[in-house]
Structures are given as structure tokens and as C-alpha cells.
Amino acid sequence: MAPTSNGGILMVDDARLGSGAHTGDDPTARWLQAAKAGDASAFEQIMILHQRQVLSTSLRLLGDVKDAQDAAQEVFLRLYKYLNRFQDGRQFPPWLYRITVNVCRDLQRRRQKTTMLSFEDLRETGEAIEPASATDLEAEFSLAEKRSFVKEALRRLPAKERAAVVLRDIEGLSTREVAGILGSSEITVRSQVSSARLKMKLFLERRLKAKKRL
Amino acid sequence: MNCDSIQKLIALYSEGDLGAAQATTVETHLLSCAACQSFLNELEASQAMVKALAAETLDPASFDRVRQRVMEEVSRAQVAHTPWWRLPHSVLAGWSPAWAVGLALVLGLGFLLPWRFWREPAAPEPREHAVASGSPTHQQVAASPTPVSSAEAVQKPELRQLALRRKVLPRHRLALAAQGEPESIAAETEQPVEQGAVLGVETTPPADIVAEPLPPLLIKLMTDDPNIVIVWLVDLETQEK
Numbered sequence: 001m002a003p004t005s006n007g008g009i010l011m012v013d014d015a016r017l018g019s020g021a022h023t024g025d026d027p028t029a030r031w032l033q034a035a036k037a038g039d040a041s042a043f044e045q046i047m048i049l050h051q052r053q054v055l056s057t058s059l060r061l062l063g064d065v066k067d068a069q070d071a072a073q074e075v076f077l078r079l080y081k082y083l084n085r086f087q088d089g090r091q092f093p094p095w096l097y098r099i100t101v102n103v104c105r106d107l108q109r110r111r112q113k114t115t116m117l118s119f120e121d122l123r124e125t126g127e128a129i130e131p132a133s134a135t136d137l138e139a140e141f142s143l144a145e146k147r148s149f150v151k152e153a154l155r156r157l158p159a160k161e162r163a164a165v166v167l168r169d170i171e172g173l174s175t176r177e178v179a180g181i182l183g184s185s186e187i188t189v190r191s192q193v194s195s196a197r198l199k200m201k202l203f204l205e206r207r208l209k210a211k212k213r214l
Numbered sequence: 215m216n217c218d219s220i221q222k223l224i225a226l227y228s229e230g231d232l233g234a235a236q237a238t239t240v241e242t243h244l245l246s247c248a249a250c251q252s253f254l255n256e257l258e259a260s261q262a263m264v265k266a267l268a269a270e271t272l273d274p275a276s277f278d279r280v281r282q283r284v285m286e287e288v289s290r291a292q293v294a295h296t297p298w299w300r301l302p303h304s305v306l307a308g309w310s311p312a313w314a315v316g317l318a319l320v321l322g323l324g325f326l327l328p329w330r331f332w333r334e335p336a337a338p339e340p341r342e343h344a345v346a347s348g349s350p351t352h353q354q355v356a357a358s359p360t361p362v363s364s365a366e367a368v369q370k371p372e373l374r375q376l377a378l379r380r381k382v383l384p385r386h387r388l389a390l391a392a393q394g395e396p397e398s399i400a401a402e403t404e405q406p407v408e409q410g411a412v413l414g415v416e417t418t419p420p421a422d423i424v425a426e427p428l429p430p431l432l433i434k435l436m437t438d439d440p441n442i443v444i445v446w447l448v449d450l451e452t453q454e455k
């Protein structure tokens with residue numbers, strides 16, 4: 001199918017978006033048919049089935065719960081609006097991921113989030129550059145602390161690297177699926193993911209070490 | 215290949231993202247480089263932290279809030295796109311006070327207002343009102359090819375049969391009406407009608423002086439949704455000749 005852009009939804013060929021572990025026994029397919037016919041409760045069932053995917057991805061991409069809720073709301077409203085464009089037989093989750101990524105990107109642009117911190121900030125603090133293994137240090141931190149470090153690391157990534165690494169490492173999608181969702185090549189995704197992982201490693205090691213000194 | 219380049223590959227190797235050839239390159243280097251070996255260990259540790267974020271559960275209230283907000287919008291959109299006779303009973307039930315008030319006004323004003331004006335033939339206000347609302351002037355009426363003779367009917371208003379025509383405009387017309395385009399309604403009704411205010415009522419001049427056609431009584435009921443305006447037209451044409 002020829003790519004058509006509308007409302008942030010891009011149609012891409014099945015080969016890239018379609019390869020997933022989901023089989024034909026997908027309950028979403030039935031709800032989708034009913035929702036397309038105008039059944040609002042069927043649409044709500046679709047939301048219940050996929051709200052975790054949409055809300056948690058939005059939260060990882062935006063880093064703020066309220067923003068993530070706004071984004072998730074917008075994602076589902078766009079989904080509702082463009083429901084008829086979804087072709088039966090295709091994989092639904094990648095399509096929804098794509099809407100999510102686009103909505104979060106738009107939201108971020110609109111709000112001109114300038115809270116994006118760079119990884120360079122840490123270097124300027126004059127902390128010891130000597131590497132510290134996360135393995136040695138992370139045992140001393142609670143799960144909640146470690147999660148907040150990871151979230152901070154994500155916020156410091158450039159938006160495209162963040163999207164790639166969130167989909168690949170946190171949502172657990174394949175490089176191929178991520179490329180389909182982001183509308184880029186697998187080579188690009190691999191490069192973005194590699195860069196993001198290296199930056200996050202550096203950040204987390206320094207963060208763990210700095211906190212330990214306090 | 216130097217350690218820097220290898221470490222970029224290690225970032226992919228650690229998660230199985232490399233093809234066989236590049237994986238072999240990395241493995242060969244690791245055998246002879248202790249620094250890159252420990253780099254791999256560190257990366258695996260930080261990746262474990264990153265991936266652990268997936269297990270974080272979100273507040274169920276967040277899901278509920280989003281779903282509730284979306285469903286509100288969805289039902290609003292469905293109401294706006296559904297003709298009133300296909301609305302679910304729940305929606306109509308929610309409007310029941312509005313419907314009751316609207317119907318009462320139609321019936322009450324349709325009967326009471328003309329009766330009041332005919333009983334007080336000297337009252338001048340309705341005439342001005344009608345002119346202001348774009349009704350035909352007396353001269354225009356006199357020149358009209360089809361003047362309606364309602365003299366008999368006027369003297370016996372209780373005998374008149376009010377043709378009550380409840381006109382529900384299609385959705386796009388309603389939208390236009392809400393945007394203040396009276397032509398759309400005029401085209402639909404072929405009667406000179408004018409936009410009224412909320413529940414605005416326009417009535418006719420006293421018909422006892424000159425026989426003239428009665429413009430329809432227009433009642434508009436605004437709802438909470440700015441896209442939905444319920445319009446009633448009460449046709450006051452007489453049935454007798």
C-alpha cells in the first residue's frame with residue numbers, strides 16, 4: 001500500500017509492521033470489527049486490551065505521568081477517528097505503537113519541552129571519570145531509585161534515540177519492528193539503539209557512583 | 215578494529231542485535247582484550263537496569279482516567295453523528311428535561327401567543343418584531359401572488375388547525391445553523407426565518423388588519439453541545455379558504 005500521511009498515521013507495508021508474535025487468535029480483531037461498525041463498548045474493550053502499551057510507552061517517551069495521560073488520550077482518539085483505515089488481517093500493536101510515537105513527538109514539539117538535559121551536563125560537574133561498574137554499585141540502591149535513574153537517563157537522550165531504545169529494550173520489540181514503527185531503516189535503528197545504550201550505561205554508572213558518595 | 219569501534223558493536227552484541235559476521239568480530243576481539251570484556255559486563259548490568267523498567271506497573275487510576283476521558287469524547291462524537299431517532303434511549307433520557315421544556319414551549323407558545331395577539335389587536339410590538347426578523351412587509355404581502363386569506367380564521371382562532379411541523383434538520387444543516395447562516399434554514403424551509411437567541415421566539419404581526427401569510431414560529435433549543443441545535447417550526451398557515 002502506498003504510504004499516506006494523515007493525522008500522524010502512516011500506512012506502511014505489512015512486511016515491516018506485520019511480523020509479530022501475535023497469531024490470528026487475536027481478540028482485538030473481533031473488537032475492531034465491532035468498533036468499526038460503531039460499537040462504542042467494543043472500542044472500550046480495545047482500549048482495555050492495549051492501554052498498558054499506549055500509556056507506558058508514552059510515559060517512557062515523555063517522562064511525565066500527566067503528559068503521558070494526555071498523549072494516551074490523544075492516541076485513542078486518533079485511533080477512533082482513523083479506525084476504518086486499519087486493514088483487517090494486519091497486526092494491530094505495531095500500528096498503535098506508531099500512533100503513540102507520533103502523538104508523543106507532536107506533544108513534545110507543541111510543549112517545547114526544554115527540560116531535555118544532555119549527557120554533557122554530568123561531565124561539567126567535575127566528577128571522577130574513572131569508570132565504575134554498575135554491577136558493583138547497583139546492589140546498594142532500591143528498585144525505585146534505580147528506576148528513577150533509568151528514567152532520567154531516558155529523558156537525556158535525543159528524541160529519536162529514546163524512541164528507538166524504548167521500543168527495542170523496554171517494549172521488547174525486534175529491530176525490524178522498531179524500524180517499521182519509526183518509519184526508518186534497521187541500520188538506522190541499530191545505530192540509534194547502540195548510541196542510546198552507550199549513553200545510558202555511562203549515565204547510570206556515574207549516577208550510581210555519585211549517589212553512593214553522598 | 216580499535217576498542218572504540220568494538221564497543222559500539224558490543225552495545226548491539228550484548229542484546230543479540232548483530233549478524234553472525236559482526237558477532238564473530240566482536241567475540242574474537244573480546245578473547246584478546248580485557249578492557250572490552252569488562253565493558254561488556256558493565257553494559258550487561260546497565261542494560262539489565264534499563265530493561266527492568268518494563269516490569270514497572272502503572273497506577274490503575276491512570277488507565278481509568280484516560281479511558282473515561284476518551285469514552286466521553288467518543289460518545290459525544292457518536293451523538294453528533296447520529297440522527298436523533300437513532301440515539302440510544304440513555305442519551306435521550308439524559309435530555310429528557312430539555313425535551314420536555316422544548317415540547318412544552320412549542321405547544322404552549324404555538325397556542326397561546328397567537329391567541330393573545332389576536333385578542334389585543336392594537337399591540338404594535340409584534341409587527342416591529344416581525345419586520346426586524348425579516349418577514350415580508352405589508353406591501354410585499356399585498357403584491358404576493360398567493361396571499362393567504364385568514365380573516366375568518368383570525369376571528370375564530372380556536373377553530374384553526376395549527377399544522378405542527380416539527381422539522382429536524384440534517385446534521386450539516388444544524389451545524390450551519392449553529393454558525394449563524396440563516397440561508398441554510400431558509401433554503402430548507404422556504405420561509406423567511408431569522409436566527410433567534412437561545413429559545414428565541416419570533417411571532418407574527420396581528421393578522422386582523424390585513425390578511426397576510428403567517429411566517430412560521432421558529433423555536434430553537436440550544437443543547438450543551440454547540441453542534442446540536444434543535445429547531446422546531448410551527449406552521450401557522452390556515453387550512454380554510
Ligand SMILES: [Zn+2]
Nearest residue numbers: 217247249250
Ligand atoms: Zn578492546
